[in-house]
Amino acid sequence: MDLIAHWLGNMPDFAVPFALAALGLIVSERAGVLSLGAEGLMLVGALAGIGVQLAVHEPGIALLGSMVAAAAVSVLFAAMVVWLRVNQVIAGLALVFFCQGLTGLLGTVLGWTNQPVTGLDALALGPLAQLPVVGGLFRQNVLVYLTPLLFAVVVWYLNRTVPGLRLRAVGENPQAADAAGIPVLRTRFLAILAGSALVGLAGGYIAVVSTKLWIAGMTGGRGWIAVGLVIFARWSPWRALVGALLFGGIEALIPQLAAAGIGLPQYFVLMTPYLVTLGVMVWVALARQGRDETPGALGEPYLREERR
Numbered sequence: 001m002d003l004i005a006h007w008l009g010n011m012p013d014f015a016v017p018f019a020l021a022a023l024g025l026i027v028s029e030r031a032g033v034l035s036l037g038a039e040g041l042m043l044v045g046a047l048a049g050i051g052v053q054l055a056v057h058e059p060g061i062a063l064l065g066s067m068v069a070a071a072a073v074s075v076l077f078a079a080m081v082v083w084l085r086v087n088q089v090i091a092g093l094a095l096v097f098f099c100q101g102l103t104g105l106l107g108t109v110l111g112w113t114n115q116p117v118t119g120l121d122a123l124a125l126g127p128l129a130q131l132p133v134v135g136g137l138f139r140q141n142v143l144v145y146l147t148p149l150l151f152a153v154v155v156w157y158l159n160r161t162v163p164g165l166r167l168r169a170v171g172e173n174p175q176a177a178d179a180a181g182i183p184v185l186r187t188r189f190l191a192i193l194a195g196s197a198l199v200g201l202a203g204g205y206i207a208v209v210s211t212k213l214w215i216a217g218m219t220g221g222r223g224w225i226a227v228g229l230v231i232f233a234r235w236s237p238w239r240a241l242v243g244a245l246l247f248g249g250i251e252a253l254i255p256q257l258a259a260a261g262i263g264l265p266q267y268f269v270l271m272t273p274y275l276v277t278l279g280v281m282v283w284v285a286l287a288r289q290g291r292d293e294t295p296g297a298l299g300e301p302y303l304r305e306e307r308r
Helices: 002-030 038-054 058-082 088-109 126-130 134-138 142-160 162-172 174-179 184-211 222-233 235-261 266-288
Strands: none
Touching: 002 134, 002 162, 002 184, 002 222, 002 235, 038 058, 038 088, 038 184, 038 222, 058 088, 058 174, 058 184, 058 235, 126 134, 134 162, 142 162, 142 235, 162 174, 174 184, 184 222, 222 235, 222 266, 235 266
């Protein structure tokens, strides 16, 4: 029971980065932009968060810095895919490699590597935190509690507001959206910035809140898992949140098994999240049964003069 209690208590902390990164990808891909640069943007958010935290010692400001830094770097990606119409797959992969090199260089030159910082304190929700076994679920940092609220806001924005419906229209049929007077390129550009800010927040959470230090490549492929998670969720934020809990639960279980004395081969442990990702992708492909919920214009560049 102690193992289960610790596992449940740690699950939200592991799930939040997946959830935030997937939510950011959904925002940009709903506008028709295929975003494969999540791994790089998470690294930028992680490094920026640590840098700001070392400077001001305020986790909230550090996480905001993570969002701003990732959004700023994504301007390069947005300019390439929106206005220059560079292939979105190639641009996304190039962004990952660029961010990996940039963060590794800056982290070393600025001396931020392995510098411990103070993160967010846990906030207990009164008597709920004293419940047996599940009490750990109610002793989390404030960002864990805010994540479902953030999902609710994004769902409301995409489904209940005029700008959100326009964003989805651009992702489904940019030609029709343009004919209706919606600025397609500007909508896509802003969607990339907003989505990238959420991805950067995921990276900042890993560095500032979870590990409380910076190490080169510390995201460990979580950005790629988030890409798979979006496909698993079929671009639905709520399904993405459930999927994030699934992946977070798997990651949280591994150290608990080790602490309980259950020996696992090191390389098996390292490959487990990706093995689950492959399994989920296969399941999605088999369960789809002809239905395609992919945004209609995902990955397609748009030039106003072109007509189909």
